[in-house]
Amino acid sequence: MFTGINEVDWAALRHAYGSAEDVPGMLRGLASADRAERDTALDGMYGAVHHQGDVYDSTLACVPFLFALVGREEVPDRAGIVELLVSIGGGDDGAETLSGAYAMARTAVRAGAQVFVRLAGDPDAGVRRAAAGAVVRFLDEPATVLGLLRERLMVERDDAVLLALTEGLGLFVRRHPGRAAAALDLLTAQSAPPYGPGLRIAALGQLAGCAPDRLPDDLVGTVVRLLRDRSERRPTRPCDRDRPETDTLVGRLRRLRPSDEEGSQLLRTLHTALDDRVDDRIGLLCGQLTSPDPVDRCNAVWMSTGLFREWRADHTEPVALIGAQLGEDEDRLRDAAVTVLADLFELAAPAADPLDTLVTSRPDLWVRQWTRGTPTLGGPLKALARTGDPRAVPVLAEVLAGPVVPGDLGQVIRHLGRAAAPLAPAFRHRLARIPLDSPDVHERALTVLPALEALHDRECVPGVLRLLLGIPEEARLRDAVVANAVRTLGAIGSSAHEAVPALRGLLECDSAIAAADALWSVEGDAEAVLPVLLRELTGGTPHRRRAAADVLARLGPAARPALPGLRPLTESGTVWERTSAACAVWRITGAPDTVLAVLRSAWAENPHTRATIAGCIAAMGPKGTPLHDLPRAELASARRHRTSSGGFGSHDVFADEQLLRVCREALGGG
Template structure:
């Protein structure tokens, strides 16, 4: 299986970390009798030779040897090798080295046909999808899948074969009828619950018209039947294994990975059928089986992040998991809830109960790092629940309050006012000569700014007047003083001293808020608006917009900036131009274009519309359309779920409603 390996000039090839001269050792490691050595070798293949899905010349050179390894019955863990080959072969849309890799895998795809009936369970599970992806003979592929379904006795392999039928139907529409018929048959008795769930998920993806009318109740019933039959050891935690990327990924997998995959497939296929997905999620979260509930919690985040809906019921059920005895279930629920911010309100009672009963969870301590706020307290504060305030107060009075606590205070609004004295004291105690000032001061400044606590002016001002090499908190301090307004008048000299610095625009804006003298700040902002740096021009435009009509002298500069190459500069300038001139006509095309070009500009534009009141009427159609769109503006086209919190999208909706209400 390694014939010719020493004749390859590996040293002249490369992988993610340089020379590929170590690749022969990795390939030989895949054939080792030692399980740890095999896993380390596979880790090296994914970590270097196929790093993050990349294809190098060494990756291409490995393909023949990987096929030789996959075909040897005496090699262990060959299923992982087949999966690696599938990953290297990639998808249809690659070019360059990716296209070469796909061609190399396709050229040897007959091997997958032989492996479909291999004695090794892992190989039989990996081979069907490889067949569909790489064997360019649809009729033969379908025949092989049908044959394997007839003779296979292992439920796990049967599920893989069923999923491969769905993939086949999507890839070869002209040959799909027979595959869909078989999927429809597998979705009904006498097949077992796991296989039926797999068939329903694939039907939802490739032939939704063949789904049963009672899809959700059927799926929930099948899930519970499957759980009742599931062997207890399936749900036991994975052992420590090796400290490799592959090993760590295995430990992060759900304890019932197959069950998680089956329901995630169904959720993904249902896509915009949000009501059905919510009902399915509620059924999962109501399961008597804690593993099913844990899987449901983890997959709920993708739904919350992608679609706008009333999630009160599933969020409340996620909150109920906080009382579970299993640490993994409680931690999963907290992890999801802390990313929901205000949407977590239906779970606030459960969060409060957990926080009250488990003071040991208030702070998370890290080896070699500063403590951070515990996830349950963070989730309660982010939900806007004032019951977080007493806990935060106790932490602030302690000797080692979490450094990031101030960042969560901002979500509590006026209810957090009692925390202001302690926040001021902690800010005043920060050692300004220490490099830690860059870590400690910003969260406290954010909190005091959100509270509008003008009594903190002396503590904030000392950050601007103390000579130090660490100036990271300067911008935070300037914006806090601007939020305090005229009550921060004593800070005016320090702000003037920054008018020639990199913080010029922010300092000018704060000085305007403090003194209201356009004759002082307008020249500074005009200078910044003519900077060669696009970021400084954008910041100047934002501050000019806050000045409003007193900034009329800046109109020529703002008009020029509305034609800038950088989208964010155009957007800021257009908003400022409207606020300063009151004339919507030249601004509307710019903002419409930005709204469509990059959805992430929408919160900025919506905030502008809300601040303009009735004058924003020419763009109300954008706000109205946004409020009727079911998909979140942060969801990426073609992606499912993403990783961004729903918070930004919820803020957009709130601003759209405010803009329409002001008309």
Template structure:
């Protein structure tokens, strides 16, 4: 299997963590008779040799040996090696193709669009793709499941590939492999549109009532991707009925449970749903339905009404992608997700609270269930742990005052989870009783501990949100007492000054300390706070004007512009610098400068063109722009077409492929709120 491996100059090559001298050991580990050694080796291949999809010279040198391993009959876990080869070759290319991007698809020259290593990897996988022809009929079901999609992606004879897929689908007996073949037919139809008709016809025939419900669900999902016009009119009731039939027949796989090692691969295996196959079937259908939110909500309601906990758990996870990407009325599915909090199944409860946690105010229909869970006891609070309990966090994030007593108990504990202070801010005035406890905890933060910033910043955030100026002495203790060499001291000083600024005039005791900071590296933050506390334009303008100048050594121009905007007309001397900043190459600087120009001078002429360009260039600027449009009232009308278009868009402004942020749903809901307010204020 490894002939010639020692002749390769691995030490002269690299992977994600430096020298690739350890790659031969990883490759040999893939052939180990011990499951944990194979898993560790696979983790190393993904973690270093193919780190986050990258292709290094050592990755290219590994390809011939991976092909040899994949074709070695009797070797365990070869299916995962096939998946690794497909990933190295660029197995996700069809995702970009589906989105309409002019990306790499079979039959095009990859070299025109990819860097050299990725292009060479794809060429190498294509050159060896004949191996996949044999693997489609391999004796190992795991290999037969992995091979079809690799064959579609990389083999250069589409008619031969299609003929083999349909033949195998007719002869294959193993359910999981049949599902993989159906998925590959759908992939073929998407990648080879000119030759797709036979594949689409096959998928449509598989939707017939005589077929297995799992197979029919798979075919419907693929048909939704490649030929949505061929879907049945009664799609949702059909899918729900098939799901219930499948659930009655489904039994966990008889394959032995594998002991996973302490690796990323092992962790992912442990996180797999109880019915992974069912999860994949429904995930495919949900993704294919895309913006058809009414159908997807109806489908979720059907899934969440299932008697099977695995079906309901899958539905909860499916809902996450829908909520994050699309705008719709979600009260009913959210309430049904809340019902899952009363389940005896821990996996289902954990899934439900994980989704409710990122919904913020949209989780309100489940608030009663969350409150019941929180009131059941400290196990749901996170008291004494490093993280705040998810049920409590979800309840507080949706603004429910019933979270206050439990948060008070958390704050009374010697160990306060760092998230607590940030979470309190979502409760508004209802959190006022927590302010004295936040102050007490802040007084206990050590002055010279490496974790001083991590412990203090969340507490300061909570106190600032509640405008609890009684805590000024505790803030000044940290400001004066932390040593200059303290880790993250600059970040701590910024957090301290933000809190003082939030306190406003009642923090007058801090004026001398803030004035001392006007000539240092935190001058912008100090000036911003000093204006809020004292309102002395003569003191705060010089450092803010310096921050706008070409020599940017006293603070960021963006934060300076934001601070100047808060000063209003008193910042008129900054207008020339702000006008120059609207020509910055950095979109956030231009946006902040434009907002400040309006707040200071009230002239929309230099502001609106900046807003229009930034709105399109970076969707993340839209909340900042819309908040300013609210302040502008009718003066912002020339760009209200952007606002109206946003309100009619079905997709969340932060939705993107390949990732999401914990606050994306909240930010989008706040954007929609401000869009409506801006139009009402015009």
């Protein structure tokens, strides 16, 4: 297995953390008889040699030895090594576009592809399952590949391997469209009786992605019936529980797998393939969420996040069904439902009643304690408050009266609007009790100030000034505390007039822009703030120039002296700087013609700019008409605006709903 390993100058090769001299030990560890040693070695391969999918010269040097390992039946856990080889070779469908070291890695894995052909009939079912997709990805002999898949489908008896072979057929169709007919015929046959429900769902998922015209008319009803049939037949999850756990990344990932990983993958594949068939996906989710099997329902809850985060639709029914899971005794299902609902904000309103029931009945879930760091609001209470439901207010008052205030309480308050007003006295009391010389002054302040800012509480001004003027220079995160205090005063506006001297005193420090913004809100004196903003506009960093432009936009025509500094920024290489400058020019001059092209290009280039641009269009009233096509097109789009920017964040749905609200305002819809 390791012939020639000592002839490689590993010390001269590199991986993610430097010299690759430790790689021979990892390779030998993969063949160890000790489970923990094998898991540790695989950790090392993914963590260093193939770190986050990267390919190094040491990665390439490992490929022959990895092939040697998978070819020896006495080596345990070879399936994991086959999966590693697939990943190194660029297993994704788009891997043909790889270049450089990645292309070399793919070539190296392709050179050994005949090994995968042999492994497709290996005695180990896990190896056969991993090899099924590897053959399709790396063997450039379509006729041989299709023949092998057909042969294995006829003789295979392991359900998991059959599913992998079915996935392989779908991949074959996408990779070899000119030879797809026979593979599609096989998939179509597998999607109907007498095949079992799991295999039929798998085949339907592949057909949805590559030949939707072959799907049954009643796709949703068919899949829901198959899912329930499968659940009735599904045995208890075997045995990884009988294997010793290891404190490794591999071990932790194994423990985090869904209790029905196979079912989760089947339905996720189908949902992904259905893509913009949103009505079908909602119907499918509702079918999953009403399954008698709690495992199916739990899979559906997690699966719903992709639909909610990517597509705008009427999600009332699936959200209500997710809310219905909150009354279940199974912690895993309830916790999944809470997590999903908390990220939906107002869209979780159909689940508000069961959320309130859970909050009322479980005070132990009001606050979440962490091993390290500040406690935070518990998921059920946070989710209820984020819907804007006033029933959260009395509970938050009890939390606020406790010994420790959750660190995120101030951020959550803003979603309750005026309903949270009764909490203001308690927040003021907390603010007054913050000892300015305490080492945790920043933690306490950054919890209370955002709440008072959201509440626009006029009576908190003395307390905010006490903190602003008294916090020690050496205090940790002092700048953040000052910035929050200044924003709070600005949110209060003219009622914070006694803060004017303090705000003027900050016009020459790092918080100058925030102070100028607040000062404008409090007293509306352009002469006091323009010199500061002009200075930052021409001499600050890109971030500060953008911030200054945003404040100048608020000044409107009073900021006309800033136009010579703003106009060059509309040609900046930074899209956010261009956007802020263009919005400022428009709101100062009232003439959109000079910045229309800038705003149009920014809207298309970076979807994150759209809320800012739509806000500018709304603020300009009838003068915004030349750009009304932008919010109109946004409102007509079914896809959420951040989907194309890659990745997902916990506030994506909230941000998208805010954008839609501003777009409606821009078009006069309120």
